[in-house]
Amino acid sequence: MKSYTPEQIIEQLRQIEQEEQIKIIYACESGSRAWGFPSKDSDYDVRFIYVRQADWYLSIFEKRDVIERPISGMLDINGWDIRKALNLFRKSNPPLLEWLQSPIVYMEPYRVTEEIRRLSPLTFSPRSCMYHYLHMAKGNYRMYLQGDQVKIKKYFYVLRPVLACQWIERSGTMPPIAFETLVEALVPAGSELRAALEQLLIRKKAGDELDDEPRITLINDFLEEQIASYEQIARAMPASGEDRDQQLDALFRTALQEVW
Incomplete structure:
Protein backbone atom coordinates (compact mmCIF):
# COMPACT_ATOMS: atom_id res chain seq x y z
CA MET A 1 0.00 0.00 0.00
CA SER A 125 -21.33 20.63 25.55
CA PRO A 126 -20.70 17.60 27.79
CA ARG A 127 -24.11 16.10 27.02
CA SER A 128 -24.01 16.28 23.23
CA CYS A 129 -20.42 15.05 23.09
CA MET A 130 -21.10 12.17 25.45
CA TYR A 131 -24.10 11.14 23.34
CA HIS A 132 -21.89 11.28 20.23
CA TYR A 133 -19.31 8.93 21.72
CA LEU A 134 -21.96 6.70 23.29
CA HIS A 135 -23.71 6.31 19.92
CA MET A 136 -20.39 5.44 18.29
CA ALA A 137 -19.57 2.86 20.97
CA LYS A 138 -23.01 1.21 20.80
CA GLY A 139 -23.02 1.01 17.01
CA ASN A 140 -19.54 -0.47 16.73
CA TYR A 141 -20.15 -2.89 19.60
CA ARG A 142 -23.37 -4.13 18.05
CA MET A 143 -21.83 -4.48 14.59
CA TYR A 144 -18.44 -6.00 15.37
CA LEU A 145 -18.15 -7.44 18.87
CA GLN A 146 -21.15 -9.77 19.20
CA GLY A 147 -20.75 -13.52 19.11
CA ASP A 148 -17.95 -15.92 20.03
CA GLN A 149 -15.66 -14.79 17.17
CA VAL A 150 -15.14 -11.04 16.79
CA LYS A 151 -13.03 -8.63 14.76
CA ILE A 152 -10.34 -7.94 17.33
CA LYS A 153 -9.19 -4.62 15.85
CA LYS A 154 -12.69 -3.24 16.31
CA TYR A 155 -12.21 -3.28 20.08
CA PHE A 156 -10.34 0.02 19.64
CA TYR A 157 -13.36 1.58 17.94
CA VAL A 158 -15.53 0.82 20.97
CA LEU A 159 -12.96 1.30 23.71
CA ARG A 160 -11.94 4.76 22.60
CA PRO A 161 -15.47 6.27 22.64
CA VAL A 162 -16.28 4.53 25.93
CA LEU A 163 -13.15 5.99 27.52
CA ALA A 164 -14.06 9.36 25.99
CA CYS A 165 -17.39 9.14 27.85
CA GLN A 166 -15.49 8.43 31.07
CA TRP A 167 -13.27 11.45 30.50
CA ILE A 168 -16.24 13.74 29.89
CA GLU A 169 -18.01 12.47 33.01
CA ARG A 170 -14.95 13.05 35.21
CA SER A 171 -13.61 16.30 33.81
CA GLY A 172 -16.45 17.92 31.86
CA THR A 173 -13.99 18.70 29.06
CA MET A 174 -13.24 17.44 25.56
CA PRO A 175 -11.32 14.16 25.83
CA PRO A 176 -7.78 13.82 24.49
CA ILE A 177 -7.57 12.45 20.98
CA ALA A 178 -4.84 9.87 21.68
CA PHE A 179 -6.08 6.44 22.78
CA GLU A 180 -3.03 5.79 24.97
CA THR A 181 -3.59 9.02 26.88
CA LEU A 182 -7.14 7.94 27.70
CA VAL A 183 -5.96 4.50 28.83
CA GLU A 184 -3.21 5.93 31.04
CA ALA A 185 -5.58 8.43 32.64
CA LEU A 186 -8.63 6.23 33.14
CA VAL A 187 -7.69 2.54 33.37
CA PRO A 188 -5.93 1.63 36.66
CA ALA A 189 -2.27 0.63 36.21
CA GLY A 190 -1.66 -2.99 37.11
CA SER A 191 -5.26 -4.04 36.52
CA GLU A 192 -6.19 -6.98 34.31
CA LEU A 193 -8.06 -4.65 32.00
CA ARG A 194 -5.05 -2.34 31.62
CA ALA A 195 -2.82 -5.32 30.78
CA ALA A 196 -5.32 -6.58 28.19
CA LEU A 197 -5.58 -3.17 26.52
CA GLU A 198 -1.83 -2.67 26.45
CA GLN A 199 -1.34 -6.09 24.86
CA LEU A 200 -3.92 -5.26 22.18
CA LEU A 201 -2.16 -2.00 21.45
CA ILE A 202 1.23 -3.69 21.19
CA ARG A 203 -0.19 -6.13 18.65
CA LYS A 204 -1.88 -3.34 16.69
CA LYS A 205 1.29 -1.26 16.48
CA ALA A 206 3.31 -4.32 15.47
CA GLY A 207 1.09 -4.66 12.41
CA ASP A 208 -0.77 -7.81 13.43
CA GLU A 209 -3.89 -8.38 11.34
CA LEU A 210 -6.21 -8.58 14.36
CA ASP A 211 -9.03 -10.12 12.36
CA ASP A 212 -11.53 -12.71 13.62
CA GLU A 213 -10.51 -14.25 16.96
CA PRO A 214 -12.32 -15.46 20.09
CA ARG A 215 -13.91 -12.58 21.97
CA ILE A 216 -12.01 -11.20 24.95
CA THR A 217 -14.54 -11.68 27.73
CA LEU A 218 -12.84 -9.28 30.13
CA ILE A 219 -13.05 -6.42 27.64
CA ASN A 220 -16.57 -7.29 26.46
CA ASP A 221 -17.84 -7.31 30.04
CA PHE A 222 -16.23 -3.92 30.68
CA LEU A 223 -17.72 -2.42 27.52
CA GLU A 224 -21.24 -3.74 28.15
CA GLU A 225 -21.18 -2.40 31.71
CA GLN A 226 -19.90 1.00 30.65
CA ILE A 227 -22.31 1.41 27.73
CA ALA A 228 -25.28 0.57 29.97
CA SER A 229 -24.01 3.01 32.61
CA TYR A 230 -23.52 5.91 30.20
CA GLU A 231 -27.01 5.45 28.79
CA GLN A 232 -28.15 6.78 32.17
CA ILE A 233 -25.33 9.22 32.91
CA ALA A 234 -25.56 11.06 29.57
CA ARG A 235 -29.07 12.32 30.38
CA ALA A 236 -27.83 14.16 33.44
CA MET A 237 -24.83 15.85 31.82
CA PRO A 238 -24.89 19.65 31.28
CA ALA A 239 -26.62 20.44 28.01
CA SER A 240 -24.53 23.16 26.42
CA GLY A 241 -21.68 25.56 26.68
Whole structure:
Protein backbone atom coordinates (compact mmCIF):
# COMPACT_ATOMS: atom_id res chain seq x y z
CA MET A 1 0.00 0.00 0.00
CA LYS A 2 1.25 3.50 -0.82
CA SER A 3 2.34 5.73 2.04
CA TYR A 4 2.50 9.53 1.97
CA THR A 5 4.92 12.02 3.43
CA PRO A 6 3.59 15.24 4.99
CA GLU A 7 5.08 17.14 2.06
CA GLN A 8 3.10 15.05 -0.43
CA ILE A 9 -0.11 15.64 1.50
CA ILE A 10 0.55 19.39 1.67
CA GLU A 11 1.14 19.36 -2.09
CA GLN A 12 -2.30 17.78 -2.58
CA LEU A 13 -3.86 20.43 -0.34
CA ARG A 14 -2.15 23.23 -2.29
CA GLN A 15 -3.56 21.76 -5.49
CA ILE A 16 -7.07 21.82 -4.00
CA GLU A 17 -6.56 25.48 -3.06
CA GLN A 18 -5.76 26.30 -6.68
CA GLU A 19 -8.54 24.21 -8.20
CA GLU A 20 -11.23 25.51 -5.84
CA GLN A 21 -9.91 29.08 -5.44
CA ILE A 22 -9.89 28.79 -1.67
CA LYS A 23 -7.46 29.28 1.19
CA ILE A 24 -7.02 26.45 3.68
CA ILE A 25 -6.73 27.81 7.20
CA TYR A 26 -6.21 24.44 8.90
CA ALA A 27 -5.50 20.86 7.81
CA CYS A 28 -4.83 17.85 9.97
CA GLU A 29 -4.94 14.07 10.25
CA SER A 30 -8.03 12.51 11.79
CA GLY A 31 -9.05 8.90 12.41
CA SER A 32 -6.82 6.05 13.52
CA ARG A 33 -3.51 7.74 12.69
CA ALA A 34 -4.39 10.69 14.92
CA TRP A 35 -5.83 8.39 17.58
CA GLY A 36 -2.56 6.47 17.77
CA PHE A 37 -3.56 3.02 16.48
CA PRO A 38 -3.21 2.93 12.69
CA SER A 39 -3.05 -0.36 10.81
CA LYS A 40 -0.60 -1.04 8.00
CA ASP A 41 -3.43 -0.36 5.54
CA SER A 42 -5.01 2.62 7.32
CA ASP A 43 -6.05 5.51 5.09
CA TYR A 44 -4.64 8.98 5.58
CA ASP A 45 -7.80 10.77 6.76
CA VAL A 46 -6.92 14.38 5.95
CA ARG A 47 -9.46 17.00 7.03
CA PHE A 48 -9.35 20.74 6.46
CA ILE A 49 -11.18 24.02 7.01
CA TYR A 50 -11.15 26.57 4.21
CA VAL A 51 -12.21 30.12 3.41
CA ARG A 52 -13.55 31.46 0.12
CA GLN A 53 -13.40 35.07 -1.05
CA ALA A 54 -15.93 37.39 0.57
CA ASP A 55 -18.16 37.72 -2.52
CA TRP A 56 -18.89 33.98 -2.41
CA TYR A 57 -20.72 34.45 0.91
CA LEU A 58 -22.76 37.42 -0.37
CA SER A 59 -25.48 35.45 -2.11
CA ILE A 60 -29.14 34.66 -1.61
CA PHE A 61 -28.49 31.07 -2.71
CA GLU A 62 -27.37 28.13 -0.61
CA LYS A 63 -24.06 26.83 -1.89
CA ARG A 64 -22.13 23.64 -1.32
CA ASP A 65 -19.98 24.10 1.77
CA VAL A 66 -17.99 20.87 1.60
CA ILE A 67 -15.07 19.88 -0.62
CA GLU A 68 -14.53 16.16 -1.12
CA ARG A 69 -12.04 14.30 -3.24
CA PRO A 70 -12.44 10.64 -4.29
CA ILE A 71 -10.28 8.33 -2.18
CA SER A 72 -7.03 7.76 -4.08
CA GLY A 73 -4.81 4.96 -2.90
CA MET A 74 -4.74 5.48 0.88
CA LEU A 75 -5.47 9.21 0.72
CA ASP A 76 -8.91 10.41 1.88
CA ILE A 77 -9.19 14.22 1.79
CA ASN A 78 -12.19 16.43 2.49
CA GLY A 79 -12.90 19.74 4.12
CA TRP A 80 -15.54 22.13 5.44
CA ASP A 81 -16.10 25.79 4.66
CA ILE A 82 -15.37 27.99 7.66
CA ARG A 83 -19.00 29.08 8.01
CA LYS A 84 -20.11 25.45 8.20
CA ALA A 85 -17.27 24.70 10.62
CA LEU A 86 -18.17 27.57 12.95
CA ASN A 87 -21.84 26.59 12.96
CA LEU A 88 -20.85 23.05 13.95
CA PHE A 89 -18.36 24.42 16.47
CA ARG A 90 -21.10 26.36 18.27
CA LYS A 91 -22.99 23.05 18.56
CA SER A 92 -19.93 21.38 20.13
CA ASN A 93 -19.43 19.02 17.17
CA PRO A 94 -17.00 16.31 18.41
CA PRO A 95 -15.33 15.46 15.06
CA LEU A 96 -14.47 19.14 14.56
CA LEU A 97 -13.23 19.47 18.14
CA GLU A 98 -11.03 16.42 17.53
CA TRP A 99 -9.59 18.00 14.38
CA LEU A 100 -8.59 21.06 16.37
CA GLN A 101 -6.48 18.99 18.76
CA SER A 102 -5.03 16.53 16.25
CA PRO A 103 -1.37 15.72 16.94
CA ILE A 104 -0.70 15.65 13.17
CA VAL A 105 -1.15 19.12 11.67
CA TYR A 106 -0.33 19.67 8.00
CA MET A 107 -1.27 23.34 7.64
CA GLU A 108 -2.12 26.14 10.07
CA PRO A 109 -0.92 29.33 8.35
CA TYR A 110 -3.32 31.81 9.97
CA ARG A 111 -4.08 32.98 13.51
CA VAL A 112 -7.83 32.36 13.28
CA THR A 113 -7.56 28.62 14.01
CA GLU A 114 -5.91 29.31 17.35
CA GLU A 115 -8.71 31.77 18.13
CA ILE A 116 -11.28 29.05 17.42
CA ARG A 117 -9.33 26.62 19.57
CA ARG A 118 -9.24 29.15 22.41
CA LEU A 119 -13.06 29.25 22.46
CA SER A 120 -13.43 25.44 22.51
CA PRO A 121 -13.75 25.05 26.31
CA LEU A 122 -16.42 27.77 26.38
CA THR A 123 -18.67 26.21 23.73
CA PHE A 124 -18.13 22.59 24.81
CA SER A 125 -21.33 20.63 25.55
CA PRO A 126 -20.70 17.60 27.79
CA ARG A 127 -24.11 16.10 27.02
CA SER A 128 -24.01 16.28 23.23
CA CYS A 129 -20.42 15.05 23.09
CA MET A 130 -21.10 12.17 25.45
CA TYR A 131 -24.10 11.14 23.34
CA HIS A 132 -21.89 11.28 20.23
CA TYR A 133 -19.31 8.93 21.72
CA LEU A 134 -21.96 6.70 23.29
CA HIS A 135 -23.71 6.31 19.92
CA MET A 136 -20.39 5.44 18.29
CA ALA A 137 -19.57 2.86 20.97
CA LYS A 138 -23.01 1.21 20.80
CA GLY A 139 -23.02 1.01 17.01
CA ASN A 140 -19.54 -0.47 16.73
CA TYR A 141 -20.15 -2.89 19.60
CA ARG A 142 -23.37 -4.13 18.05
CA MET A 143 -21.83 -4.48 14.59
CA TYR A 144 -18.44 -6.00 15.37
CA LEU A 145 -18.15 -7.44 18.87
CA GLN A 146 -21.15 -9.77 19.20
CA GLY A 147 -20.75 -13.52 19.11
CA ASP A 148 -17.95 -15.92 20.03
CA GLN A 149 -15.66 -14.79 17.17
CA VAL A 150 -15.14 -11.04 16.79
CA LYS A 151 -13.03 -8.63 14.76
CA ILE A 152 -10.34 -7.94 17.33
CA LYS A 153 -9.19 -4.62 15.85
CA LYS A 154 -12.69 -3.24 16.31
CA TYR A 155 -12.21 -3.28 20.08
CA PHE A 156 -10.34 0.02 19.64
CA TYR A 157 -13.36 1.58 17.94
CA VAL A 158 -15.53 0.82 20.97
CA LEU A 159 -12.96 1.30 23.71
CA ARG A 160 -11.94 4.76 22.60
CA PRO A 161 -15.47 6.27 22.64
CA VAL A 162 -16.28 4.53 25.93
CA LEU A 163 -13.15 5.99 27.52
CA ALA A 164 -14.06 9.36 25.99
CA CYS A 165 -17.39 9.14 27.85
CA GLN A 166 -15.49 8.43 31.07
CA TRP A 167 -13.27 11.45 30.50
CA ILE A 168 -16.24 13.74 29.89
CA GLU A 169 -18.01 12.47 33.01
CA ARG A 170 -14.95 13.05 35.21
CA SER A 171 -13.61 16.30 33.81
CA GLY A 172 -16.45 17.92 31.86
CA THR A 173 -13.99 18.70 29.06
CA MET A 174 -13.24 17.44 25.56
CA PRO A 175 -11.32 14.16 25.83
CA PRO A 176 -7.78 13.82 24.49
CA ILE A 177 -7.57 12.45 20.98
CA ALA A 178 -4.84 9.87 21.68
CA PHE A 179 -6.08 6.44 22.78
CA GLU A 180 -3.03 5.79 24.97
CA THR A 181 -3.59 9.02 26.88
CA LEU A 182 -7.14 7.94 27.70
CA VAL A 183 -5.96 4.50 28.83
CA GLU A 184 -3.21 5.93 31.04
CA ALA A 185 -5.58 8.43 32.64
CA LEU A 186 -8.63 6.23 33.14
CA VAL A 187 -7.69 2.54 33.37
CA PRO A 188 -5.93 1.63 36.66
CA ALA A 189 -2.27 0.63 36.21
CA GLY A 190 -1.66 -2.99 37.11
CA SER A 191 -5.26 -4.04 36.52
CA GLU A 192 -6.19 -6.98 34.31
CA LEU A 193 -8.06 -4.65 32.00
CA ARG A 194 -5.05 -2.34 31.62
CA ALA A 195 -2.82 -5.32 30.78
CA ALA A 196 -5.32 -6.58 28.19
CA LEU A 197 -5.58 -3.17 26.52
CA GLU A 198 -1.83 -2.67 26.45
CA GLN A 199 -1.34 -6.09 24.86
CA LEU A 200 -3.92 -5.26 22.18
CA LEU A 201 -2.16 -2.00 21.45
CA ILE A 202 1.23 -3.69 21.19
CA ARG A 203 -0.19 -6.13 18.65
CA LYS A 204 -1.88 -3.34 16.69
CA LYS A 205 1.29 -1.26 16.48
CA ALA A 206 3.31 -4.32 15.47
CA GLY A 207 1.09 -4.66 12.41
CA ASP A 208 -0.77 -7.81 13.43
CA GLU A 209 -3.89 -8.38 11.34
CA LEU A 210 -6.21 -8.58 14.36
CA ASP A 211 -9.03 -10.12 12.36
CA ASP A 212 -11.53 -12.71 13.62
CA GLU A 213 -10.51 -14.25 16.96
CA PRO A 214 -12.32 -15.46 20.09
CA ARG A 215 -13.91 -12.58 21.97
CA ILE A 216 -12.01 -11.20 24.95
CA THR A 217 -14.54 -11.68 27.73
CA LEU A 218 -12.84 -9.28 30.13
CA ILE A 219 -13.05 -6.42 27.64
CA ASN A 220 -16.57 -7.29 26.46
CA ASP A 221 -17.84 -7.31 30.04
CA PHE A 222 -16.23 -3.92 30.68
CA LEU A 223 -17.72 -2.42 27.52
CA GLU A 224 -21.24 -3.74 28.15
CA GLU A 225 -21.18 -2.40 31.71
CA GLN A 226 -19.90 1.00 30.65
CA ILE A 227 -22.31 1.41 27.73
CA ALA A 228 -25.28 0.57 29.97
CA SER A 229 -24.01 3.01 32.61
CA TYR A 230 -23.52 5.91 30.20
CA GLU A 231 -27.01 5.45 28.79
CA GLN A 232 -28.15 6.78 32.17
CA ILE A 233 -25.33 9.22 32.91
CA ALA A 234 -25.56 11.06 29.57
CA ARG A 235 -29.07 12.32 30.38
CA ALA A 236 -27.83 14.16 33.44
CA MET A 237 -24.83 15.85 31.82
CA PRO A 238 -24.89 19.65 31.28
CA ALA A 239 -26.62 20.44 28.01
CA SER A 240 -24.53 23.16 26.42
CA GLY A 241 -21.68 25.56 26.68
CA GLU A 242 -21.87 29.33 26.75
CA ASP A 243 -23.48 31.41 24.02
CA ARG A 244 -20.58 32.72 21.94
CA ASP A 245 -22.47 33.64 18.77
CA GLN A 246 -21.17 37.22 18.62
CA GLN A 247 -17.59 36.07 19.04
CA LEU A 248 -18.03 33.44 16.32
CA ASP A 249 -19.49 36.04 13.96
CA ALA A 250 -16.47 38.22 14.68
CA LEU A 251 -14.14 35.26 14.07
CA PHE A 252 -15.75 34.65 10.69
CA ARG A 253 -15.20 38.25 9.65
CA THR A 254 -11.66 38.22 11.02
CA ALA A 255 -10.87 35.10 8.99
CA LEU A 256 -12.02 36.73 5.76
CA GLN A 257 -9.92 39.81 6.47
CA GLU A 258 -6.82 37.87 7.52
CA VAL A 259 -6.87 35.39 4.65
CA TRP A 260 -7.82 37.70 1.77
